[in-house]
Amino acid sequence: MQWILANGQLLLQRTLEHLSLALPAVVLALLLSLPLGWLAARFSASRWLLVSGTGLLYAIPSLPLFVMLPAILGTGLRSPINVVAALTLYGVALMVRSVSDALRAVDPTVLDAAKAQGMGGWRLTFGVQLPLAIPALTAGWRVVAVSTVSLVTVSGVLGLPSLGLLFVDGFQRGITEEIVAGLVLTVVLAVLLDQLISLLGRLLAPWARRAVAA
Amino acid sequence: MNLFAQALAWVFDPANWAGPDGLGIRLAEHLGYTALILAISAVVGIPLGYLVGHTGRGRNLVVLLSGAARALPSLGLVTLLALWLGLGLPAPVIAMVVLALPPILAGGYAGVDAVPRTVTDAAKAQGMSPLQVLTKVEAPLGLGLLMGGVRSATLQVVSTVMLAAYVSAGGLGRPLFLGLKTQDYPMMLGASLVTIALALALDVVLAGLQRWFARRGR
Numbered sequence: 357m358q359w360i361l362a363n364g365q366l367l368l369q370r371t372l373e374h375l376s377l378a379l380p381a382v383v384l385a386l387l388l389s390l391p392l393g394w395l396a397a398r399f400s401a402s403r404w405l406l407v408s409g410t411g412l413l414y415a416i417p418s419l420p421l422f423v424m425l426p427a428i429l430g431t432g433l434r435s436p437i438n439v440v441a442a443l444t445l446y447g448v449a450l451m452v453r454s455v456s457d458a459l460r461a462v463d464p465t466v467l468d469a470a471k472a473q474g475m476g477g478w479r480l481t482f483g484v485q486l487p488l489a490i491p492a493l494t495a496g497w498r499v500v501a502v503s504t505v506s507l508v509t510v511s512g513v514l515g516l517p518s519l520g521l522l523f524v525d526g527f528q529r530g531i532t533e534e535i536v537a538g539l540v541l542t543v544v545l546a547v548l549l550d551q552l553i554s555l556l557g558r559l560l561a562p563w564a565r566r567a568v569a570a
Numbered sequence: 571m572n573l574f575a576q577a578l579a580w581v582f583d584p585a586n587w588a589g590p591d592g593l594g595i596r597l598a599e600h601l602g603y604t605a606l607i608l609a610i611s612a613v614v615g616i617p618l619g620y621l622v623g624h625t626g627r628g629r630n631l632v633v634l635l636s637g638a639a640r641a642l643p644s645l646g647l648v649t650l651l652a653l654w655l656g657l658g659l660p661a662p663v664i665a666m667v668v669l670a671l672p673p674i675l676a677g678g679y680a681g682v683d684a685v686p687r688t689v690t691d692a693a694k695a696q697g698m699s700p701l702q703v704l705t706k707v708e709a710p711l712g713l714g715l716l717m718g719g720v721r722s723a724t725l726q727v728v729s730t731v732m733l734a735a736y737v738s739a740g741g742l743g744r745p746l747f748l749g750l751k752t753q754d755y756p757m758m759l760g761a762s763l764v765t766i767a768l769a770l771a772l773d774v775v776l777a778g779l780q781r782w783f784a785r786r787g788r
Contacts, residue, residue: 411777412773417728417765419732420761420769421762421766423758423762424763427574506642506644509643509644510643510644510733512645520646523645526649527652527737532654
């Protein structure tokens with residue numbers, strides 16, 4: 357407890373560094389998954405390719421991916437871009453399937469009714485299908501946010517500053533409090549982000565009273 | 571791409587596979603740890619999951635646990651237990667059982683829970699005891715979903731065994747961290763490529779098993 361009280365400044369700094377890696381990845385994952393998931397929902401040939409392709413991507417262990425990406429992107433091993441790119445890939449791997457499922461789960465009779473009213477093309481997609489899929493999309497995005505916040509910590513073993521560095525430093529110097537503080541802060545951050553997205557989903561889709569099960 | 575060529579040259583150099591520090595031993599250790607951790611998690615998790623699915627009690631706890639396992643950073647758990655229990659195998663094994671248990675528990679539960687009520691009622695009407703309903707009806711029908719849980723647990727474990735090397739356990743993380751320390755990037759990348767190949771191979775096999783069981787259960 358002593359250590360935690362004496363190092364509040366450091367803990368705040370690590371938390372902010374953590375967010376600066378996690379938030380861009382969580383947002384980018386959503387932005388990339390929406391068009392990919394739409395493609396997968398729209399054309400069954402691309403669905404198989406996209407869903408199984410991104411599923412395979414998710415099977416790649418995190419530390420090896422952090423090590424491999426610099427050789428592809430030309431970034432440094434300790435570059436934040438490298439970590440954000442890796443986390444974005446995981447987010448996309450998780451999310452493409454849930455976007456596709458969310459869009460396909462929209463009641464076809466509602467879509468038919470919209471078509472009968474003369475809607476079509478982009479208006480049908482953006483005006484009817486996408487808004488109705490919001491509760492399910494929110495559920496998928498929450499999973500991405502939580503797992504991203506947790507995965508950021510792995511980059512600590514490469515020396516990147518985040519809450520993960522508290523584990524590395526605490527382990528090397530034998531400070532239990534530092535590791536416990538890192539664990540608690542990571543979980544709190546994940547839960548906060550999860551609740552924030554859930555709130556956002558309820559604001560955007562107030563008609564869905566009951567959250568869709570993840 | 572030159573970096574990949576160097577890394578592959580490292581991987582395919584027979585000299586790097588031999589000896590007590592060779593890739594052969596490291597790969598065997600990695601698979602051995604994974605098997606050990608999955609076996610412990612399965613022995614504890616499958617019966618518990620079946621129990622929850624069969625009785626319907628503790629359902630919320632299973633959902634809560636699988637959510638918590640996703641938020642819990644594996645590196646933090648591994649380093650914390652290593653400080654408490656000392657260097658070596660016990661700390662990472664316990665940490666990974668904690669991480670592998672929730673998906674297996676959830677898979678066992680979901681498999682039993684997904685069996686339609688009419689089917690279990692029909693089994694009961696034929697005079698089956700609760701244990702017979704579980705072992706002869708619910709468990710076989712739920713195998714596909716259970717395998718799904720085992721599959722995500724396996725991915726999690728293969729990935730986390732990498733981190734176990736950080737607290738002085740063996741496995742494919744060893745050459746990766748050695749390369750990090752000695753600034754030997756081809757070695758790091760080589761170890762990463764071997765691990766990725768292992769993870770993908772395991773995932774393809776388990777996905778096949780999952781589909782096969784799911785089809786049989788239909």
